[in-house]
Amino acid sequence: MGIKNQKGTVSVENYRDRIRLRWRYQNKRYSLSLYKISKQNLLQARKTALEIEQDITLGSFDITLLKYGAKDPINKEEAKSILSYFEEWVSV
Numbered sequence: 001m002g003i004k005n006q007k008g009t010v011s012v013e014n015y016r017d018r019i020r021l022r023w024r025y026q027n028k029r030y031s032l033s034l035y036k037i038s039k040q041n042l043l044q045a046r047k048t049a050l051e052i053e054q055d056i057t058l059g060s061f062d063i064t065l066l067k068y069g070a071k072d073p074i075n076k077e078e079a080k081s082i083l084s085y086f087e088e089w090v091s092v
Contacts, residue, residue, distance in 0.1 A: 008056060010049035012042070019045040025056055025063075032065055 005011045010023040014037055021032045034048065035041035048068050055061045062068065 008053065010052050012045050012049050021045060021049050021052065021068075023052060023056075025061055030065065032068060032070060034069055 005023075007024075010021050013020050013022065015033065017037055019034045019037060019041055021030075021034065023030055032048075034045050052061070052068055055067075064070070
């Protein structure tokens with residue numbers, strides 16, 4: 001097990017030779033894989049992490065993650081419930 005970050009902070013870590021940011025917001029875990037590991041990219045990732053922390057504090061966090069460099073927006077649709085899958089299956 002790793003070391004847990006303080007609440008409201010973004011961790012910057014090396015994951016498969018890429019920089020990954022991880023944090024929690026409103027009881028949901030977020031992760032953003034950014035760049036290959038280098039000093040320049042690490043500085044940019046730290047700036048992005050600070051921007052995310054600031055947005056969370058100010059209440060202007062972008063849940064699509066596009067503002068922070070995500071290539072594809074996160075799907076905002078809620079996952080289907082088991083009941084909806086069952087009703088769909090029964091109606092066929």
